[in-house]
Amino acid sequence: MTAGGPPASAGATTPARxxxxxxxxxxxxxxxxxxxxxxxxxVAGVAAAVVLVLILQGNGFAxxxxxxxxxxxxxxMALDFMAGYAGMVSLAQAGFLGVGAxxxxxxxxxxxxxxxxxxxxxxxxxGAGLALGIVAVRTKxxxxxxxxxxxxxxxxxxxFQWTGLSEGDNGITVASLPAIGSFDLSNPLTxxxxxxxxxxxxxxxLVLFTRSPFGLxxxxxxxxxxRLAALGYRTSLHRYLAWVIAVFFAGVAGIxxxxxxxxxxxxTMAFSANGxxxxxxxxxxxxxxWGPAIGALVIVLFQQEASTYVTxxxxxxxxxxxxxxxxxxxxxxxxxxxxxxxxxxxxxxxxGGPAGENGPATTAGQASGAGQAGGPLALxxxxxxxxxRQTP
Amino acid sequence: MQxxxxxxxxxxxxxxxxxLVSSGFTLVFGIMRVTNLAHGAVYLLGGYIGYSVIQSTNxxxxxxxxxxxxxxxxxxxxxxxxITWLRRSEMAELLATLGLIxxxxxxxxxxxxxxxxxxxxxxxxxxxxxxxVSGIVYPNGRIFILGVSVVVxxxxxxxxxxxxxxxxxxxxxxxxxxxxxxxxxxxLANTLxxxxxxxLAGFAGVLGGTVLxxxxxxxxDMLLFALAVVIVGGLGSFEGAILGSLLIGLVVDYGTAxxxxxxxxxxxxxxxxxxxxxxQGLLGRQGV
Amino acid sequence: MTAEPAAPQTKxxxxxxxxxxxxxxxxxxxxxxVADVSLRIPLGARFGIIGPNGAGKTTLFNLLSGExxxxxxxxxxxxxxxxxxxxxxxxxxxxxxxxxxTRVFGDLTVLENLTLALHGLNRSxxxxxxxxxxxxxxxxxxxxxxxxxxxxxRLGTRASELSHGxxxxxxxxxxxxxxxxxxxxxxPAAGLSPAERVDILNLLRSLPAExxxxxxxxxxxxxxxxVDSAAVLHLGALVVEGTMREIQQDDRVRELYLGQAAPxxxxxxxGQEGAGT
Numbered sequence: 001m002t003a004g005g006p007p008a009s010a011g012a013t014t015p016a017r018x019x020x021x022x023x024x025x026x027x028x029x030x031x032x033x034x035x036x037x038x039x040x041x042x043v044a045g046v047a048a049a050v051v052l053v054l055i056l057q058g059n060g061f062a063x064x065x066x067x068x069x070x071x072x073x074x075x076x077m078a079l080d081f082m083a084g085y086a087g088m089v090s091l092a093q094a095g096f097l098g099v100g101a102x103x104x105x106x107x108x109x110x111x112x113x114x115x116x117x118x119x120x121x122x123x124x125x126x127g128a129g130l131a132l133g134i135v136a137v138r139t140k141x142x143x144x145x146x147x148x149x150x151x152x153x154x155x156x157x158x159x160f161q162w163t164g165l166s167e168g169d170n171g172i173t174v175a176s177l178p179a180i181g182s183f184d185l186s187n188p189l190t191x192x193x194x195x196x197x198x199x200x201x202x203x204x205x206l207v208l209f210t211r212s213p214f215g216l217x218x219x220x221x222x223x224x225x226x227r228l229a230a231l232g233y234r235t236s237l238h239r240y241l242a243w244v245i246a247v248f249f250a251g252v253a254g255i256x257x258x259x260x261x262x263x264x265x266x267x268t269m270a271f272s273a274n275g276x277x278x279x280x281x282x283x284x285x286x287x288x289x290w291g292p293a294i295g296a297l298v299i300v301l302f303q304q305e306a307s308t309y310v311t312x313x314x315x316x317x318x319x320x321x322x323x324x325x326x327x328x329x330x331x332x333x334x335x336x337x338x339x340x341x342x343x344x345x346x347x348x349x350x351x352g353g354p355a356g357e358n359g360p361a362t363t364a365g366q367a368s369g370a371g372q373a374g375g376p377l378a379l380x381x382x383x384x385x386x387x388x389r390q391t392p
Numbered sequence: 393m394q395x396x397x398x399x400x401x402x403x404x405x406x407x408x409x410x411x412l413v414s415s416g417f418t419l420v421f422g423i424m425r426v427t428n429l430a431h432g433a434v435y436l437l438g439g440y441i442g443y444s445v446i447q448s449t450n451x452x453x454x455x456x457x458x459x460x461x462x463x464x465x466x467x468x469x470x471x472x473x474x475i476t477w478l479r480r481s482e483m484a485e486l487l488a489t490l491g492l493i494x495x496x497x498x499x500x501x502x503x504x505x506x507x508x509x510x511x512x513x514x515x516x517x518x519x520x521x522x523x524x525v526s527g528i529v530y531p532n533g534r535i536f537i538l539g540v541s542v543v544v545x546x547x548x549x550x551x552x553x554x555x556x557x558x559x560x561x562x563x564x565x566x567x568x569x570x571x572x573x574x575x576x577x578x579x580l581a582n583t584l585x586x587x588x589x590x591x592l593a594g595f596a597g598v599l600g601g602t603v604l605x606x607x608x609x610x611x612x613d614m615l616l617f618a619l620a621v622v623i624v625g626g627l628g629s630f631e632g633a634i635l636g637s638l639l640i641g642l643v644v645d646y647g648t649a650x651x652x653x654x655x656x657x658x659x660x661x662x663x664x665x666x667x668x669x670x671x672q673g674l675l676g677r678q679g680v
Numbered sequence: 681m682t683a684e685p686a687a688p689q690t691k692x693x694x695x696x697x698x699x700x701x702x703x704x705x706x707x708x709x710x711x712x713x714v715a716d717v718s719l720r721i722p723l724g725a726r727f728g729i730i731g732p733n734g735a736g737k738t739t740l741f742n743l744l745s746g747e748x749x750x751x752x753x754x755x756x757x758x759x760x761x762x763x764x765x766x767x768x769x770x771x772x773x774x775x776x777x778x779x780x781x782t783r784v785f786g787d788l789t790v791l792e793n794l795t796l797a798l799h800g801l802n803r804s805x806x807x808x809x810x811x812x813x814x815x816x817x818x819x820x821x822x823x824x825x826x827x828x829x830x831x832x833x834r835l836g837t838r839a840s841e842l843s844h845g846x847x848x849x850x851x852x853x854x855x856x857x858x859x860x861x862x863x864x865x866x867x868p869a870a871g872l873s874p875a876e877r878v879d880i881l882n883l884l885r886s887l888p889a890e891x892x893x894x895x896x897x898x899x900x901x902x903x904x905x906x907v908d909s910a911a912v913l914h915l916g917a918l919v920v921e922g923t924m925r926e927i928q929q930d931d932r933v934r935e936l937y938l939g940q941a942a943p944x945x946x947x948x949x950x951g952q953e954g955a956g957t
C-alpha cells in the first residue's frame with residue numbers, strides 16, 4: 001500500500017482537476033485519508049475500550065449508565081445478528097432477556113446457589129429458544145414480526161399472571177450473586193468488569209459469526225431465500241439456528257441484568273421493552289453488530305435522563321425512529337459507512353480518477369462497501385465484510 | 393351453569409371489541425400489505441378521547457362519535473403521509489408504525505396520566521337487565537357492545553360483498569397489482585380502508601374502555617388479541633377476522649376466568665396450532 | 681489382447697433417464713397449469729421446452745426442481761424418485777436450476793454470490809467460526825469460475841450493479857458451482873441484447889457433454905443452436921416432442937405459433953425472431 005504521495009502509475013500524476021499540479025496539500029490530504037481508512041477502525045475500537053474501562057471504574061451515574069447500556073447492548077447485538085443479517089426482526093427479544101432474568105431469580109428463590117441459578121437460566125433460555133423457535137421459524141418477513149410480537153406478549157403475560165412463580169407485578173429480588181474465591185460479583189466493580197467482558201466476548205463472537213459461511217448464508221436468506229434453497233441450503237434450519245443464537249444471548253443479557261439491577265419485574269419484558277431493542281438496532285444500524293451497541297447506549301441514556309431533561313423522550317424516540325426509517329434506513333452505522341464510501345471516492349479522485357488501483361482489503365471491522373437494500377424487506381443495512389466497490 | 397353462560401357472554405363481548413379492532417387491521421393488511429402496529433395505540437387513544445368527551449358532556453354516544461371521527465381523521469392523515477411515503481418497503485412501514493406507538497403512547501400518558509380509567513356508561517346503558525331464557529342479570533352495556541359489534545359486522549359484510557367499493561377492496565386483497573392495472577382508483581380504496589380501520593379502532597376504544605378499562609399497556613394487550621385473530625383467521629380475511637375474534641375472545645375470557653395464571657398463554661394455543669397446521673391462517677390464502 | 685469395449689447401448693430400458701417426469705399434473709384452485717406431462721430426458725441431452733406464454737413451462741420447471749409439489753405424478757432423477765424432496769435436497773442429488781425472475785443475490789458481491797454457491801453442498805455452510813474468506817480452496821474456485829465466464833474483474837461488484845448479461849452469466853455460474861448432473865435453465869436469454877445472446881449461446885455450447893441440459897426458451901435461434909430436441913407445451917399439456925427439425929415441421933406447432941412469429945421452416949436457415957414476448 002502506497003504511503004505518501006500519489007502512485008507512480010501512469011496518469012496518476014495528473015489529478016482529477018486538470019490544469020492544476022498535484023500540490024502538497026493534495027498529497028497530504030491523500031495520505032491522511034488513506035491512513036484513516038486503515039486506522040480508524042482499530043483506533044476507535046481501542047479508544048472506546050479505554051473509555052469504557054475508565055468509566056466503569058468510577059462509581060457514579062456514568063458508570064451505572066454504561067453498565068446498563070452494555071447489558072442491553074448484548075441483547076441488541078444478538079437481535080441484529082438475526083434481524084440485520086437474516087432479516088428476522090423479532091419483537092420478542094426482551095421476552096427472552098426476561099426469561100433469563102426470571103430463571104435466575106426463581107431459581108434463587110428456590111434456594112439454589114447463584115452459580116446453579118446461572119446454569120439453570122442458561123438451560124431454560126436455550127430450551128425456550130429451541131422449543132419456541134420451531135413455531136417462530138415457520139413464518140417469515142412481516143408475519144415473523146407479528147408472531148414474535150405475540151410471543152413476546154405471551155411471555156410478558158406469563159411473568160405478569162403466573163404470580164405463583166413470578167410474583168407478578170412485584171417482581172423478584174435477587175440478592176446473592178455468583179462468586180468463586182476472591183472473584184465476587186457482589187463487588188460492583190467486579191460486576192461491571194464482568195459485564196464488559198461478556199459484552200466484548202459476545203460482540204466478537206457475533207462479528208465472527210457474521211463473517212463465517214453461516215453468516216453469509218443468513219445474508220443470502222435475506223437477499224433471496226428461494227435462490228439459496230436451490231443452491232442446496234436448508235434455509236429453515238439456518239433461520240432456526242440464527243434464532244437460537246440470538247435468543248440465547250438475550251438470555252445471557254437477562255442473567256447479567258438481574259445481577260446488575262437486583263430485581264426483575266414484568267415491565268422488563270413488556271411490549272415497549274421489546275420495541276426498544278428493535279429501536280436500538282435500527283437506530284444503531286441494522287446489520288452492523290457494533291451499531292446496535294451504540295444504539296443501546298443512546299436509548300439507555302435517554303431513558304435515564306428522562307426525568308431530568310426530556311420528559312417526553314419516548315415521543316422523541318418514536319419520532320427519531322420514523323425519521324431514520326424515512327431518511328437514513330441504515331441507521332447510525334449506515335452514516336458511518338456512507339462517510340467511508342465518500343472517503344474512498346475522494347481518495348480515488350485525488351489519485352487521479354478511475355485508473356487508480358482497487359481499494360485495499362477490508363480493514364478490521366470496517367469495510368467501505370455498504371450493503372444495499374435487498375429482498376422483500378428492503379431496508380438498507382450496513383454489512384461489514386463486503387468487498388469495497390470497484391470503480392468501473 | 394349460569395356462571396358459565398355469563399362467562400361465555402363476556403367472552404362474546406370481548407370478541408366483539410376484538411372484532412372491531414382486528415377487522416380494520418386485517419383489511420388494511422389485505423389491501424395494502426401494511427402492518428399497522430400502531431393500531432392498538434389508535435384504539436387506546438380513541439378510548440381516552442371518548443372518555444374525556446363523556447366526562448365533560450355525559451353523552452356516551454357523543455363520545456363514541458367523536459372518538460371514531462377523531463381516529464378516522466388521524467388514520468386519514470397517517471395514510472396520506474407516512475404510509476404513502478413508505479410504500480416502497482413493508483418492513484420500513486412496520487418500523488415506522490412502531491415509532492408511532494411510542495409517540496401516541498407518550499402523548500396519551502402526558503394528557504391522561506398513567507392511572508387506569510374506565511369509561512362511564514350513563515343512563516340506561518349503565519344498568520343491567522334480566523336476560524330471557526336463562527334469567528341471568530347482565531349489564532346492558534355489554535349487551536350493547538354485543539349488539540353493536542354484530543351490526544358493524546353485518547354492515548361491513550354488506551359493504552364488502554354488495555357494494556362496488558367492497559368489490560374493489562376484496563379484489564385488492566386478492567391481487568393488488570391486477571386491480572391497479574385495471575385502472576381502478578386503488579389509492580382511494582387504500583385511503584378509505586385505512587381511515588375506516590382507524591375509525592373502527594377508535595370506536596372500539598370507547599366500548600373497550602367500558603369493560604376493559606383504559607390503561608397504559610392496554611394498546612399492547614389489544615394489539616396482541618388482534619394479532620392472534622389475524623394469525624388464526626388469516627391475514628387479510630374478513631371472515632377470518634370474525635371467526636378468529638370469536639375464538640380468541642372466548643379463549644381469552646375463559647382463560648382469564650379459569651386459568652388466571654395462563655390467560656395470555658392460553659391464547660397462544662390456537663395460534664401455535666394454526667401455525668403448525670395451516671400457517672396462512674384458517675381462512676387465509678397461500679402466500680399472504 | 682485388446683478387448684474393445686462394446687459401444688454403450690443406451691436403450692431406455694437399461695439406463696434410467698437423467699430426468700423423468702411421469703404424468704405430472706398441477707392444479708391451482710380450478711386452473712390446470714400442467715396437464716399430464718411425461719418426459720424422459722436421457723443423459724447428456726440438450727433438451728428444450730417451448731410454448732406460448734402461459735403454457736405452463738415455468739410451472740413444469742417448478743415441479744421438476746421442487747419449488748412446487750405436483751397434484752399428481754412423479755419426478756425421477758437418474759431413476760431415483762425425487763417427487764417428495766424439497767429443492768435443497770434435489771440440489772444435493774445433482775439437480776441445478778436457474779430462475780427467470782428471482783435472480784442472483786443482488787445486494788451481495790459476485791464473490792459472495794459464488795461463495796454461497798460453493799458452500800452449498802458442504803457441511804461448511806453451517807460453520808460459525810472460520811471466516812469464509814479463509815477457505816482458500818473455495819476462494820480459488822470462485823475466482824476460477826468467475827474467470828471462466830469473464831467476470832474475474834467483477835468479483836468485488838455488487839450483483840445488482842452488473843449488466844443484464846453478466847447477471848445471467850452469474851446465474852448460470854451459481855448453478856454450475858454445485859457441479860450439477862442435470863441443469864434446468866429458465867429462459868437464460870430473456871431480455872438480452874443480440875450480442876449478449878451470442879455470449880449466452882457460446883456459454884451454453886461450452887458446457888460439458890455429460891451435463892444434461894433442459895432449457896425453457898422462446899428464442900428459436902438460441903434453441904436451434906443449443907438444443908437437439910424439445911417438447912412443445914400448450915395450456916399445460918404436451919403437444920409434440922421430438923428433434924428441433926421435427927418440431928418445426930409439425931403442423932400443430934405451426935398453428936400454435938401463428939399470430940406470433942412462426943418457427944422458421946427452413947432447417948439451418950436464418951430464422952425469424954422467436955416468439956419472445
